[in-house]
Amino acid sequence: MSDHYQVLARKYRPHTFGELVGQAHAKKTLVNALDANSLHHGFLFTGTRGVGKTTIARIFAKSINCETGVSSTPCGTCATCIEIDKGQSIDLIELDAASHTGVDNMRDILENAQYMPTKNRYKIYLIDEVHMLSKSSFNALLKTLEEPPEHVKFLLATTDPKKLPVTVLSRCLQFTLQQLTHEEILGQLKFIMDAEKLTYEEPALSQIAGFGNGSMRDALSLLDQSISYGKGTVTSKDIKAMLGLVHHDDIITLSKHLFNQDAKSVIEFIKDLSHRGENLTNALKDLSSLFHQISLAQIIKDEVESDIQELADNISNQDLHIFYQMSINGTKDMALAPSEQIGFEMTLLRMLAFHSDIQSQIPTEKKTLKIKSNRPTSDCTNKTPATEKEGTSPREVEKLQPDNTSKISNQQEWEKLSQALSFSGGAKMLVKNTLFNSFENNTLTLALDEQFANLLNDHVQKNILESLRSQYPNLTLIIDLNKLTEQTLAQKETQAHNQYLATIQQEFLNDEIVQKLEKTFNAKVDVNSIREITKH
Structure with a gap:
């Protein structure tokens, strides 16, 4: 019978400080305290999900209860270390505060704190999501936390330290765990794939690390899913299909249409993406990420792929920065748009409307960016910018080339x-x-x-x-x-609003039903009470 499958986040959970990825500042402080045997009675670990709060707490528990003595390097082979790793230690009391918020639960647990540990050096209380405790439970905890017995240690973990009473914070050593960097997560993913002897593409693992957003556990959960999807292999193609990502070449092509100021091709290309069932919200996020990469390529002269370098050489940083800001705001507005396609189109049309003609900071002479046609897409991918089409009338050019803002004159x-x-x-x-x-x-x-x-x-x-x-x-x-x-813009907006309000007030007063009600009840409508309906 085969062994029970263990998810990667649990299988590769660090068991020593040496195996811990990141969190160098917290690791250094704890290691020094353990090696000097100068231990505080209360520790608080804070940080977002999946950064190692409970993992560090369990390593610390092993370090102070290891049968070889208190040190930063527990043996990992003694009965105590094995019991803690398996979650079976009788002197390590783990409590999920989210499901034990009542004061009675806390009192039942803490009333045994006065008794000596059953078999280990210290009795350890590991309370996860401690901010979920009720006020009464905090008061019960505080009484023990204020004057704990010498054989008791408190290890508290939370994702929201602002909800903890200051009386609790002041009695603990606080360690704020940082989000892991992209490189730290990517390195661990590669280590795991090599250890599991599975094949992978590094760009695919890089994408997974990015989606982890600083959380190792989130990245490992996605890696588990990717391995299952790819039947033991992790490729960029599978990641794209699994997460509904838009192909990188499509984002490059779309950005070239945008920087060529070819409005018609931009719209047609978006329609093509929509017809293929692509996730346009993710496409806009990828476009924001591309703007960031181009901006870095303009400043940091490292080796980058040829397409990004070509874009960096032919785009003014003025356009780049305003496009990035618009793409970020457009992502927020996507949920409010009538449809995903409309939201995406309007965001890019807004970029086209506010492009600049400033060329002073472009390293080389600006030229029309060439669009690759190495994959089947709509006809728009091979079209030249509207301003260069033969037979385009000046009026059509004007429509496709909105007024630039480089020369404010009125x-x-x-x-x-x-x-x-x-x-x-x-x-x-x-x-x-x-x-x-x-x-x-x-x-x-x-x-x-x-x-x-x-x-x-x-x-x-x-x-x-x-x-x-x-x-x-x-x-x-x-x-x-x-x-x-x-008149300023504010005055124009106020005037337009007042005119609109006057119109709807008059329409309301002219309504036959309203006039009939006034006559029936011998009443008059308070005009000032008529307001436009505001949606919240």
């Missing part, structure tokens, strides 16, 4: 840019109440109405400048206080 263009950059908070309110003055020698001068002078402070002005520099890196911003004679 209030309308300033309002268009400010709305695209998505300011927030005080910066948004201030920007809406400004008027364009001038834009010369890379200096943007705005006029602000004196009544909004209280909004103008260093913090708000810095936020506005940082957003503007995503498109104009060397920009200088000047905001003058003055009495304004023209």
Whole structure:
């Protein structure tokens, strides 16, 4: 009969500090404390899921109860170490606070703390997700935690330390475990695949490490799934099919259409992706990731794949930064769009509408990016940009080439840019109440109405400048206080809203049923109570 299958996260759980991946700061402190035998009575391990909180706690439990003595290198072969590894140690009391929130449960467990350990050196209480305890349970724990017997150690783990009372925090040594890096997770995945003698493609493991998002356990769960899907092999093709990812070549092709400012090809290519059943939300995330890779390629001259280097050599960093910001905001808006395809299309059309013509920071002369056609896709993949098509009328070119924002020359263009950059908070309110003055020698001068002078402070002005520099890196911003004679964006929006409100109020008053009710009950409708319905 074959051995029972054990998931990778449990099979390759570290048993010593030497096997532990990452968390060097916590590991160093604990190792030094164990080797010096200077042990605190309470330890709190915090961090997101799958970063090693309970794993470190169990290694620490073995280190202080190992039959060879207290040290940072437990033998792993004595009866105590084996029992702890198997979860069978009678002196290691593990408690899931999420299912034992009541004070009675806590009192029943802690009332035995006064008694000596059954067979080990210390009695250890390992409480996972300790923030889930009730207030009464915390009070019961605090009483024991404040003056514990010498033979008791508390190991607490939580993903949300902010919910813990400060009285508990002050009585524990706190270790904040960091998310694991991509390289740390990838290295462990390769080690496991080699140990299991399974075949894999390193780019596929890299994708899994990325989806782990700093959590080793999440990455190992996905690796388990990938191994089952691929019948013992892990390939990029299988990862793509399993997770609904868009092929890397498709993202490259789409980005080239975008940077060529070929609006028609962009739309047709998105339609092709949609017809093939691709996940367009993932495609937008992959596009954001590609913008990041291109940006790094422009700054760090390391060896990168030829397609990314070609993009980096022919794209202004102004476009790159504003496209990245729009793709991130577009990802947030996908759930609100009428459909995934519409959300994706509108995000890319927004990028096309706010591209720049600044070429000063492009390393080489900008040229039309060539689109590869090594896989069957729609006809749009081989089309040239609209501006180069023979027979294209000036009006058609104008439609496909939206106004650029590199030369702000009037209030309308300033309002268009400010709305695209998505300011927030005080910066948004201030920007809406400004008027364009001038834009010369890379200096943007705005006029602000004196009544909004209280909004103008260093913090708000810095936020506005940082957003503007995503498109104009060397920009200088000047905001003058003055009495304004023209309408600002805020005033236009208020006026439009008031006109809309007046319209719906009049429509409501003209309604036959409303007029009949007024006549029947000899009443009058309070006009100010008529408001537009706001969805929350």
